[in-house]
Amino acid sequence: MPDRPTPSYEVYALRYATAPERKSQDNFIFPDIHDAPMPLDFYIWAIRGQGRTIVLDTGFSEAAAKRRQRVFLRSPGAALDAIGIDAAAVQDVVISHLHYDHAGNMDLFPRATFHLQDAEMAYSTGRCMCHAVLRRPMEVEDVLTAVRHVYADRVRFHDGTGEIAPDVTVHLVGGHSGGLQVVRVPTARGWVVLANDATHFWANIRNRSPFPLVADVGRMLEGFRIVEELADGPDHIIPGHDPLVLTRFPAVKGQPEIVRLDAPPTG
Numbered sequence: 001m002p003d004r005p006t007p008s009y010e011v012y013a014l015r016y017a018t019a020p021e022r023k024s025q026d027n028f029i030f031p032d033i034h035d036a037p038m039p040l041d042f043y044i045w046a047i048r049g050q051g052r053t054i055v056l057d058t059g060f061s062e063a064a065a066k067r068r069q070r071v072f073l074r075s076p077g078a079a080l081d082a083i084g085i086d087a088a089a090v091q092d093v094v095i096s097h098l099h100y101d102h103a104g105n106m107d108l109f110p111r112a113t114f115h116l117q118d119a120e121m122a123y124s125t126g127r128c129m130c131h132a133v134l135r136r137p138m139e140v141e142d143v144l145t146a147v148r149h150v151y152a153d154r155v156r157f158h159d160g161t162g163e164i165a166p167d168v169t170v171h172l173v174g175g176h177s178g179g180l181q182v183v184r185v186p187t188a189r190g191w192v193v194l195a196n197d198a199t200h201f202w203a204n205i206r207n208r209s210p211f212p213l214v215a216d217v218g219r220m221l222e223g224f225r226i227v228e229e230l231a232d233g234p235d236h237i238i239p240g241h242d243p244l245v246l247t248r249f250p251a252v253k254g255q256p257e258i259v260r261l262d263a264p265p266t267g
């Protein structure tokens with residue numbers, strides 16, 4: 001192994017939308033019979049350090065929020081601006097997967113290279129999209145935008161594990177979609193994994209109970225194991241849609257919708 005110190009990065013979760021009416025039976029493949037309110041939040045994530053800025057996912061637009069009846073809190077671009085990140089200058093954007101809530105605003109990043117798994121592009125342009133249930137969380141315009149970026153030399157494909165910046169790596173998990181990837185980041189508190197839709201809530205991974213929107217249940221269950229192996233512990237796994245992320249981690253001063261994930265949880 002090279003004798004190089006592990007760098008550490010700042011990591012942020014930025015909430016941009018919410019679905020407050022959701023019930024717990026909507027969030028588990030085998031729901032509890034005692035149903036209860038269980039809202040779902042929408043985030044993008046940012047990683048900063050070593051002179052680099054990396055954004056994970058681009059969120060959806062206000063128009064998409066209206067179509068899908070989500071409560072839009074602010075544009076993901078405005079959220080990044082609030083922590084001093086100019087979307088127009090960002091050079092690396094990881095797209096975890098091509099669902100509408102993760103890949104909807106690529107145009108906000110005109111200088112970026114988009115990091116995507118081979119398997120996700122094949123999934124979102126191939127035979128799985130002949131099935132309405134798997135197509136439902138996609139916006140065809142987002143997929144077309146991704147294809148255009150391939151033709152404009154702006155996509156860097158990964159096949160499994162890849163490095164985005166020193167010790168910041170992507171890992172193929174799949175399951176929820178054909179080629180979903182998670183991001184592992186070294187921080188001052190250890191290895192954090194931005195799991196996004198590999199586990200929507202902490203309860204999905206803790207109870208080994210997948211979210212019902214899933215392309216391959218077996219791979220999703222294997223994904224729980226992969227994510228656990230990559231992270232330093234349960235609090236180092238950041239779920240993709242859990243409102244608890246905002247309450248458990250310290251907020252950036254004056255920004256209650258943005259929390260620091262490289263800091264230890266407060267609750």
Ligand SMILES: [Zn+2]
Pocket residue numbers: 097099137176197
């Ligand atoms: Zn998804």
Ligand SMILES: [Zn+2]
Pocket residue numbers: 099101102197240241
């Ligand atoms: Zn999602």
